[in-house]
Amino acid sequence: EHAGSEESVPAQPPFSARGMGVEEFFQRSIGEWRSQRSSHNLLWQQFEQVESEIVIENVTAEDEEVKGVCEQYKADADSIALAIRMSWEGTSDWDEDEVLKGSTVLVVLKDSETSGRLLRSVGYAEEIPAVGQWRMETDGVFVLDTSYDRAGAEERIWFATPDLRMRVSMIKTAGNTGVLTASFSSEIRRRGAGK
Amino acid sequence: EHAGSEESVPAQPPFSARGMGVEEFFQRSIGEWRSQRSSHNLLWQQFEQVESEIVIENVTAEDEEVKGVCEQYKADADSIALAIRMSWEGTSDWDEDEVLKGSTVLVVLKDSETSGRLLRSVGYAEEIPAVGQWRMETDGVFVLDTSYDRAGAEERIWFATPDLRMRVSMIKTAGNTGVLTASFSSEIRRRGAGK
Numbered sequence: 001e002h003a004g005s006e007e008s009v010p011a012q013p014p015f016s017a018r019g020m021g022v023e024e025f026f027q028r029s030i031g032e033w034r035s036q037r038s039s040h041n042l043l044w045q046q047f048e049q050v051e052s053e054i055v056i057e058n059v060t061a062e063d064e065e066v067k068g069v070c071e072q073y074k075a076d077a078d079s080i081a082l083a084i085r086m087s088w089e090g091t092s093d094w095d096e097d098e099v100l101k102g103s104t105v106l107v108v109l110k111d112s113e114t115s116g117r118l119l120r121s122v123g124y125a126e127e128i129p130a131v132g133q134w135r136m137e138t139d140g141v142f143v144l145d146t147s148y149d150r151a152g153a154e155e156r157i158w159f160a161t162p163d164l165r166m167r168v169s170m171i172k173t174a175g176n177t178g179v180l181t182a183s184f185s186s187e188i189r190r191r192g193a194g195k
Numbered sequence: 196e197h198a199g200s201e202e203s204v205p206a207q208p209p210f211s212a213r214g215m216g217v218e219e220f221f222q223r224s225i226g227e228w229r230s231q232r233s234s235h236n237l238l239w240q241q242f243e244q245v246e247s248e249i250v251i252e253n254v255t256a257e258d259e260e261v262k263g264v265c266e267q268y269k270a271d272a273d274s275i276a277l278a279i280r281m282s283w284e285g286t287s288d289w290d291e292d293e294v295l296k297g298s299t300v301l302v303v304l305k306d307s308e309t310s311g312r313l314l315r316s317v318g319y320a321e322e323i324p325a326v327g328q329w330r331m332e333t334d335g336v337f338v339l340d341t342s343y344d345r346a347g348a349e350e351r352i353w354f355a356t357p358d359l360r361m362r363v364s365m366i367k368t369a370g371n372t373g374v375l376t377a378s379f380s381s382e383i384r385r386r387g388a389g390k
Contacts, residue, residue: 014372034240036235036237036242036301038233038235038242038244040231040233040379042231042359042383045229045231045246046333047231047244049233049242051240054266081204089209116213137332137333137334138332138334139332139336139338141259141334141335141336145336154355160349160365160374160377161372161373161374164237164374164377164379166363168363168379170355176352177209177356177361178356179355179356182355182359182361182379182381184233184235184363184377184379186235186237186377188237
């Protein structure tokens with residue numbers, strides 16, 4: 001109806017994550033997020049739904065937890081590209097009364113501009129500490145591969161818009177031959193949470 | 196317990212979709228699939244779960260529906276790289292009594308080795324016919340962008356293993372400024388369904 005007023009809005013090129021580097025990826029991840037997560041158990045064809053709040057903050061190389069995880073993995077503090085603390089609190093539709101809560105520190109080391117290692121602290125939820133291999137794909141997807149004794153995990157995380165992060169996770173059998181569960185998270189930045 | 200017998204199993208390199216071309220992507224898609232799909236309504240923070248059966252078949256340029264969609268979009272039948280028919284039948288947890296059922300023909304045209312157009316027929320479910328832009332990413336992800344009058348859609352589909360297809364879909368506002376819904380499908384190949 002009012003084509004004239006529409007024309008007066010400057011055209012914005014649509015957001016694209018293509019070519020995003022690992023520093024920008026983590027910088028954009030800083031903030032408060034509201035997450036919807038769906039898990040598919042591929043063996044039993046079951047669904048799980050989790051709603052949670054996620055907070056991601058920068059931490060420095062001087063942080064005690066960062067120091068601890070670097071010591072554990074014999075990583076030189078000078079080789080740290082960046083480090084963050086991720087905290088989450090949520091509930092699953094499998095048990096509405098149980099609060100899923102935890103926090104972990106992630107330390108990113110670069111082997112090249114587009115790949116390296118990611119160290120994870122045990123965290124308050126007593127997760128298993130782990131070291132994973134990360135890479136940035138050309139289309140801006142951050143991919144993290146982690147091997148455990150009896151299983152493996154692959155995560156693919158990318159920005160659909162500056163305020164919407166998508167995350168696909170797979171839990172694999174040892175040897176990466178099969179996938180046990182696949183899950184998908186939509187993470188929306190909380191308005192007014194600042195950046 | 197029997198380390199010796201384990202050692203006698205030849206080691207297989209883990210599957211990787213990296214470098215997959217569009218022909219291989221569609222050839223691997225042929226078959227019968229069992230799908231778990233989760234949709235996230237990002238505005239209302241709602242979840243939907245859909246279970247369905249999907250059948251994907253090769254069709255030739257002589258197929259009536261293929262001819263029809265090529266005529267509709269003024270596409271030269273000689274420029275067809277490949278064409279498939281996709282049929283699905285499923286139910287949503289929002290309404291267990293309603294059967295979601297449909298079929299559509301997809302015609303792939305190549306503008307380059309890694310990009311081109313995808314034409315979609317109306318299909319029995321009376322979906323909107325549409326022409327989308329596809330590209331293969333270096334890590335083997337098939338990306339499809341489709342613009343409608345008042346909305347846009349982006350799909351990212353890739354093989355986690357030869358028998359597991361992952362699909363992330365987003366419905367965007369016109370102009371690609373915001374995302375309304377994000378959905379995730381795990382598609383497992385039916386055993387013995389052949390290829």
